[in-house]
Amino acid sequence: MAHAPRPSKRTETRQEIERLILSAAEKVFANAGFKGATMQLIADAAGLPKANLHYYFTTKEDLYRRVVQDIFEIWLHAADSFDTAPDAATAIGAYIDAKMEISRRHPDGSKVWATEVMHGAPVIQDYLESTLRDWTDGRIKVIRNWIDTGQIAPIDPRHLLYMVWATTQHYADFGHQIETLNAGQPLSDADWHTAKAAIKSIILRGIGAAGSA
Amino acid sequence: MAHAPRPSKRTETRQEIERLILSAAEKVFANAGFKGATMQLIADAAGLPKANLHYYFTTKEDLYRRVVQDIFEIWLHAADSFDTAPDAATAIGAYIDAKMEISRRHPDGSKVWATEVMHGAPVIQDYLESTLRDWTDGRIKVIRNWIDTGQIAPIDPRHLLYMVWATTQHYADFGHQIETLNAGQPLSDADWHTAKAAIKSIILRGIGAAGSA
DNA sequence: ACACAACCTGACCAATCGGTCAAGAAAATT
């Protein structure tokens, strides 16, 4: 059954440990920032001695860079619906759903990204200027096409994108504030459903995507 | 003319210096986070020797707490339009304008607030649970009233508020990303006007506040 | 003019942190 050159037990556990460290690092970076996160805290969260972390990731910056890059990948693929959906309303609705699901499942990743950007993107500036810029330009063209074919009202595509990003990521980045305002309770399944519905309702109606009722 | 007990030269300069330090601290905290901000960096930004900072603010945490509290004050008063405006569309439009203006004029403050909340609000948790919760509940009642009187569609007031917060603050917190996607240029007057118009257009139309055309 | 309080600051210290290293343990290869 296993035709691919089976990975040796070594490479297998190596990847497992790397994932373990990356997961612990994501959590600690999200909750303490780059400077506030110490290698010792990450090591404790991963259940490994500190020196072992430096065997897999030579420096703290290396580890951080990997965390941010992994988030960026997840982030990019959330908008595949833009190319596959049959119409604007479906595409944007699916995009909002996907981004909300990311905010729910990967809140720590979102926080790390937010902090990185807020601090001037010291380690991923090149990604912003190349990949993200190209990606954004591409989606703007798609939105322009929706406007030209009368599927949505003539709003500024750029600010529509920003609004979707801001609103969906808010539920991850400001999750603590939202939880506090929710009587200290995490959002329930129903709460998340209500949030998604409210956001899609306002935005889709707001851009005149009638096909969403 | 000066009837009020004139402040001595001492208290005058004292307040000036405190403001100078607070301003420098806000900038450094915003760009480096709490841990990343060093008292030396803040001192340099303020043009004062480090030991002098400790004369006015005993600890780094004291200084940070003051910065966050000051931001919170500005933030709260941005929604006065909720009580004074004649109708929902005017009120929400004015609130969006006010919050966008804050994002433009006080981006550093917004970033400090965002980081504080993302890290679990270690120093302002009590504000979230008291002042912010009461404030939010009050505004939700106002929005409910707008719904009951048919001024806007029956959307969830809470998520409408979150959307306004998220979208407007995005222009401060993610200003660097927006600038990068804007060919590396800061938003011009015209850009800010376009952004405000797009946001108000989508949200007001999205909640069925017809009186905004 | 004098005395007292408020303010300023260079030098210093203890604590913390990222990173190193040497000495071994475990696994793969021969």
Added chain:
DNA sequence: AATTTTCTTGACCGATTGGTCAGGTTGTGT
């Protein structure tokens, strides 16, 4: 079984940082 490679880890180090303090300067009230 021997040998080489990969992995593990406690102990350690230099650099940085928040905070202190003693001694001096400036302003205020009498």
